[in-house]
Amino acid sequence: MTSNIIIIAVIVIIFIVALRGSIKHFKGEGGCCGGGGGTVKEPDKKLSGSVIRTKVFKIDGMHCENCTNRVKRAINRIDGVSAKLNLKKKQAVVQYEKEVEDETLIKEIEGLGYKVVSVQ
Numbered sequence: 001m002t003s004n005i006i007i008i009a010v011i012v013i014i015f016i017v018a019l020r021g022s023i024k025h026f027k028g029e030g031g032c033c034g035g036g037g038g039t040v041k042e043p044d045k046k047l048s049g050s051v052i053r054t055k056v057f058k059i060d061g062m063h064c065e066n067c068t069n070r071v072k073r074a075i076n077r078i079d080g081v082s083a084k085l086n087l088k089k090k091q092a093v094v095q096y097e098k099e100v101e102d103e104t105l106i107k108e109i110e111g112l113g114y115k116v117v118s119v120q
Helices: 002-026 065-076 102-111
Strands: 053-060 081-086 091-096 115-119
Touching: 053 102, 065 081, 065 091, 065 102, 102 115
Parallel strands: none
Antiparallel strands: 053 091, 053 115, 081 091
């Protein structure tokens, strides 16, 4: 009987710790996706030419600064575009200096495990 109570107490403690970590994760406060508490914001990419277009990609699945850094790096590797990410709005604002198909950016973003829900 005593061992059952101890096992239940341990399970409850583990559950509480896991729940607290999950809440922080989904609020974007904890480390996730291989990040850590000390995630450094990815620097902005400067385009060399004139901006010919700006589009907003709404993205599901980003939970922390590390998530936005991953998406930003992937987009910024594409020649002719530069992205600024907003975690709270779950979006990437992409500026173009040359024509790049939406599918190119969507493939990069979704290849990381996120979901593009709209492009405006």
